[in-house]
Amino acid sequence: MSIAESGEFGLIGRIVSRLDAGSATLLGPGDDAAVVRAADGRVVASTDVLVEGRHFRRDWCGPTDVGHRAAAANLADIAAMGATPTALLVALCVPVDLDPSWAEGLADGLTREAARCGASVVGGDISASPTLTIAVTALGDLGGLDPVRRDGARPGDILALAGRIGYAAAGYTVLSRGFRTPKILVEAYRRPELRYEAGPEAARRGATSMIDVSDGLVQDLGHLAAASAVGIDIRSGAFEVPDQMRDAAQALGTDPYQWVLAGGDDHPLAATFPAGTRLPEGWREIGSVHDGSGVTVDRKPWTGPLGWDHFR
């Protein structure tokens, strides 16, 4: 069956039946709008869009994988402000010949990833389109804390990272060369593994700035350095490059540090903390903040690829 046959409202019904309400949901799908708890008196909000062929391929990722990835990309932005995600809204554009089971799998991935941090899908919209597109908006709650912005890093701060990095980019390269292993890399590309609590925990520990690394570490830290008017140095020795990544890089004739320093899609959080801060669990020191501008690696300019520009 195609979505053209089940119709717009049939498809919405199929999807909504797969969603669970989270504790912040006061009114879920089915009305003109949802109502979500915002106990703090402020709401954190971010939007990210995934376009087939640009951000995912249906022959590389199942619908549930794509759902996890679409949710994670947005939930990570909320965590990067130091907030706890509460809700997702999803605008879904699908070709009329798409099997409704694909949209159901997507809904499963979205709702399961959201549930990992207590959030849920509270609303959305569906339209036909020649291009399969998933635009997700995430909402979150600061729990009384100040948002951790990109512009608060100060010279002398330490730079830290929570979450793995380079795995998804390695998996992307592996898949693009026609391979399906090593599994740990391919799976990392298909479905990021994030611990969203790392964001609020960093905020409580006094993080001076924070960013979701989605387009590549050097590029995203460049945004943070520019906003804070500081220089940032990354220490390459701080990264453990696992054997599978090293072996895959050798087999494919590439440098694994290009994945670590310029690869996107893992969505680790990068943050700066005052010198001497005892880092929260899951965070590791990877560099330092100094007077100046731009991003260096081991005190030298980075000459590899920068990261992802969605128009190039």
Place this chain on the structure above:
Amino acid sequence: MSIAESGEFGLIGRIVSRLDAGSATLLGPGDDAAVVRAADGRVVASTDVLVEGRHFRRDWCGPTDVGHRAAAANLADIAAMGATPTALLVALCVPVDLDPSWAEGLADGLTREAARCGASVVGGDISASPTLTIAVTALGDLGGLDPVRRDGARPGDILALAGRIGYAAAGYTVLSRGFRTPKILVEAYRRPELRYEAGPEAARRGATSMIDVSDGLVQDLGHLAAASAVGIDIRSGAFEVPDQMRDAAQALGTDPYQWVLAGGDDHPLAATFPAGTRLPEGWREIGSVHDGSGVTVDRKPWTGPLGWDHFR
């Protein structure tokens, strides 16, 4: 110049420079997420997507028109809950050969329409895509009131409407037949004219249910009737069909009531109120609620088209 030449971050800069911050904006574009005031402790949220070729045509509507329409479709959903809009987030997917000035015009339309109710564009995302697509999420504030849902209509209530209806559908038909006049109809299609305050005013006057009429009056009231488990009767004599609409219908060989009863895109609000309610300004009585199910027109089944299904 194309967007491929200006690059992702160049385009974002051009757009963000055109946005104004509203009074609810605590942190606007430029970080991982925005922060918006939610003084009420709850936030109302809704998402609507516009796809080129389905919801708009670039040869019929300028970019600023499309921005107004995309914003209005979402802001109307917030108003239909009885809430006041506070913020918009926009996911924009554009062909790489699009002129950046088109995206700038879109941003102007979005921000001006949002400003009409005190809201502003606080964040977004941009990606390349073969299909020009605009997904907007609107946030709003209930100001201490209960949300006005679709399921509260009761037999004996009166049915009322705020805003014009049929104009945009008539304009769409005019344009699709290759005409550019009457101007009042064509302009109504290009740029809806809404008074968002009508939603909160209805809530304060005790509206028992409310809905944004976006897909056609009979179809959307059908959703309201089903949710409330009531029947709804529309009185066709309640609608003033202006001369331009009557003349256009005659010239095009159609019935103007098809535009009024089944046409979308004007986004008037329909609501039910307890019998005897003095309606707020701008609201007019158009029918009644009774025991039963479904929607009738002048107590008879409606045999015209129902409304819009985005897959048919």
